[in-house]
Amino acid sequence: MTFTFAATLAERGFDVELTIAEGETVALLGPNGAGKSTLLNLIAGLIRPDSGRAVLDDRVLFDVPADAQGARAASNAIRSRWMPPHARGVSLLAQDALLFPHLTVLDNVAFGPRSAGVHRAEADARAHGWLRRVDAAELSARKPGQLSGGQGQRIAVARALASDPGLLLLDEPLAALDVSVAPAIRRMLRDVLADRTAVIVTHDVLDAFTLADRVVVLEAGRIVDIGPTRQVLDRPSTQFAAGLAALNLLLGTASAYGIRTDAGSHVAVPVGQSLPEGARVGVAIRPALVSVSATEPFDPALNILPGVIIDLETRGDLIRVRTDHLAADVTPGVVADLDLSSGARVWLAFRPTDAVAYLL
Amino acid sequence: MPGRRSSSYAGIPGWVVIVAVIGAAFVVLPLAAMILRVNWAEFIPLITSESSVAALLLSLRTSVAATALCIVLGIPMAVVLARAEFWGQKVLRSLVLLPLVLPPVVGGIALLYTFGRRGLLGQSFEMLGVTIAFSTTAVVLAQTFVALPFLVLSLEGALRTVGTRYEAVGATLGARPTTVLRRITMPLVLPALISGAVLSFARALGEFGATLTFAGSLQGVTRTLPLEIYLQRETDPDAAVALSLVLVIVAVVVVGLAHQAGEFTGFRRGASS
Numbered sequence: 001m002t003f004t005f006a007a008t009l010a011e012r013g014f015d016v017e018l019t020i021a022e023g024e025t026v027a028l029l030g031p032n033g034a035g036k037s038t039l040l041n042l043i044a045g046l047i048r049p050d051s052g053r054a055v056l057d058d059r060v061l062f063d064v065p066a067d068a069q070g071a072r073a074a075s076n077a078i079r080s081r082w083m084p085p086h087a088r089g090v091s092l093l094a095q096d097a098l099l100f101p102h103l104t105v106l107d108n109v110a111f112g113p114r115s116a117g118v119h120r121a122e123a124d125a126r127a128h129g130w131l132r133r134v135d136a137a138e139l140s141a142r143k144p145g146q147l148s149g150g151q152g153q154r155i156a157v158a159r160a161l162a163s164d165p166g167l168l169l170l171d172e173p174l175a176a177l178d179v180s181v182a183p184a185i186r187r188m189l190r191d192v193l194a195d196r197t198a199v200i201v202t203h204d205v206l207d208a209f210t211l212a213d214r215v216v217v218l219e220a221g222r223i224v225d226i227g228p229t230r231q232v233l234d235r236p237s238t239q240f241a242a243g244l245a246a247l248n249l250l251l252g253t254a255s256a257y258g259i260r261t262d263a264g265s266h267v268a269v270p271v272g273q274s275l276p277e278g279a280r281v282g283v284a285i286r287p288a289l290v291s292v293s294a295t296e297p298f299d300p301a302l303n304i305l306p307g308v309i310i311d312l313e314t315r316g317d318l319i320r321v322r323t324d325h326l327a328a329d330v331t332p333g334v335v336a337d338l339d340l341s342s343g344a345r346v347w348l349a350f351r352p353t354d355a356v357a358y359l360l
Numbered sequence: 361m362p363g364r365r366s367s368s369y370a371g372i373p374g375w376v377v378i379v380a381v382i383g384a385a386f387v388v389l390p391l392a393a394m395i396l397r398v399n400w401a402e403f404i405p406l407i408t409s410e411s412s413v414a415a416l417l418l419s420l421r422t423s424v425a426a427t428a429l430c431i432v433l434g435i436p437m438a439v440v441l442a443r444a445e446f447w448g449q450k451v452l453r454s455l456v457l458l459p460l461v462l463p464p465v466v467g468g469i470a471l472l473y474t475f476g477r478r479g480l481l482g483q484s485f486e487m488l489g490v491t492i493a494f495s496t497t498a499v500v501l502a503q504t505f506v507a508l509p510f511l512v513l514s515l516e517g518a519l520r521t522v523g524t525r526y527e528a529v530g531a532t533l534g535a536r537p538t539t540v541l542r543r544i545t546m547p548l549v550l551p552a553l554i555s556g557a558v559l560s561f562a563r564a565l566g567e568f569g570a571t572l573t574f575a576g577s578l579q580g581v582t583r584t585l586p587l588e589i590y591l592q593r594e595t596d597p598d599a600a601v602a603l604s605l606v607l608v609i610v611a612v613v614v615v616g617l618a619h620q621a622g623e624f625t626g627f628r629r630g631a632s633s
Binding site: 101 | 528529533535536537539540
């Protein structure tokens with residue numbers, strides 16, 4: 001079930017090309033309004049692209065030529081192809097379970113097979129099978145109104161899979177769930193997605209690491225980063241990806257002595273790391289490994305950058321000090337001793353060996 | 361559940377309550393005045409006279425037929441108005457809902473020029489040997505004409521409220537549009553369909569102007585209960601009052617039954633959360 005997709009939507013500034021291999025799960029990351037849901041809706045057939053083409057396992061989902069814009073609608077209809085959502089074999093699982101409230105859990109899960117013309121007994125048998133897969137067999141006689149959020153999402157997963165989709169789309173499936181039930185649902189998703197072709201939209205790096213083989217970072221309707229999950233999140237090339245992975249990212253150019261950042265500072269990199277001079281590079285540092293001081297420290301072994309504090313945010317027993325360049329996690333004692341507050345000028349330091357430098 | 365809500369704040373100004381009571385009295389008092397005038401000694405003979413029974417049965421028969429016709433025509437109309445997007449949609453909605461504000465007599469005249477002997481379509485029917493005007497069919501058509509907007513309006517609003525999210529899910533699960541309509545959309549708006557059908561039935565039951573104009577007043581054929589009441593009023597006021605009471609009781613019973621049916625489909629509460 002290889003899936004290839006390319007589509008543009010001028011109204012939303014959307015222009016994306018994407019290929020997904022059979023059995024691969026791709027995580028779709030990006031800020032709000034980046035076009036993640038638009039991408040899912042285009043694949044599912046709930047909105048139409050201005051131009052583009054999508055093929056799922058030799059079946060053309062849509063094929064709209066680019067020159068269709070100026071052409072007459074009538075002639076366009078002959079040349080462009082459009083498969084309605086119900087014929088695509090693409091299941092969409094949303095943030096809310098959206099179980100049909102008038103049907104029992106069993107009838108909800110059997111809905112897909114029944115719609116495909118499977119006889120009642122057979123459809124019910126399949127539904128029971130999927131309910132067992134998601135550990136919800138005992139809920140089959142209930143109505144959706146009698147389920148908890150986690151239970152509802154389990155049933156929704158079973159329902160989506162029971163229709164035997166060639167491609168499964170998941171739109172933030174864990175976002176609406178209680179923190180206490182999300183891990184169990186994530187584990188269940190990992191099991192059922194193992195050998196499936198799927199696209200999952202998420203805001204949570206844990207989802208990306210647990211569920212996806214590859215991640216795609218979308219910003220303003222375009223792909224800005226794509227690659228294996230670890231590579232994109234451990235060596236981010238965009239501030240968005242770095243933010244998701246909770247890393248500081250400095251972008252710059254390799255020079256003979258280290259790296260010249262775009263902000264104009266000089267940063268030394270670990271000895272032995274060879275970066276071709278003039279190449280675009282990224283430097284990633286964990287906030288916990290960055291220290292803060294009020295006066296410029298004198299230590300040639302450290303990378304030292306100036307910064308202006310934007311805000312302070314409590315994170316567990318540490319406080320994240322965000323500045324215009326780097327963020328640092330420090331103890332409340334340090335914040336009190338240095339009297340840190342928004343707008344204060346500080347110096348941020350880290351050891352070269354704590355940073356990871358890489359080509360973009 | 362209505363009842364004990366003493367804890368919630370409801371800041372109703374005193375004068376609003378007074379005006380509301382006057383309004384309620386304005387609605388209830390005429391009904392009471394009518395009931396006071398009922399000749400109880402003669403009540404049973406009055407409402408079981410041949411012409412009364414004929415009128416009541418005709419009214420029930422035609423109103424049920426008109427309601428069925430409203431459901432058959434109204435569901436597709438509501439779906440198209442609520443879900444489709446096309447040029448002139450707003451104009452079409454206004455036109456479809458026109459019978460709500462049109463004087464029924466005008467509706468009757470319009471129907472006459474459509475289905476009458478020399479009407480737009482009536483001529484063709486006439487050639488096939490079918491006469492519609494001044495028949496029981498005409499009564500049903502007149503009632504459907506005035507009652508249809510009630511069902512369409514009620515259902516269209518419910519369709520918009522329910523939204524298309526469940527329908528989209530159904531489609532991505534492989535259900536064709538017809539399957540989605542039958543197994544998802546209609547069950548979700550069932551309470552609105554029932555209340556819309558009840559409103560239509562009530563409106564059909566009370567239809568007078570369009571029926572008189574388009575169908576006439578022939579005992580057992582086109583003389584429904586409202587026409588019978590109007591006719592009796594001239595000659596036998598006691599009979600008119602007795603029959604009016606019957607009409608009120610039928611209306612109350614129908615509304616009560618529909619309310620029960622609405623309660624029965626209580627799953628909607630879970631859906632809206």
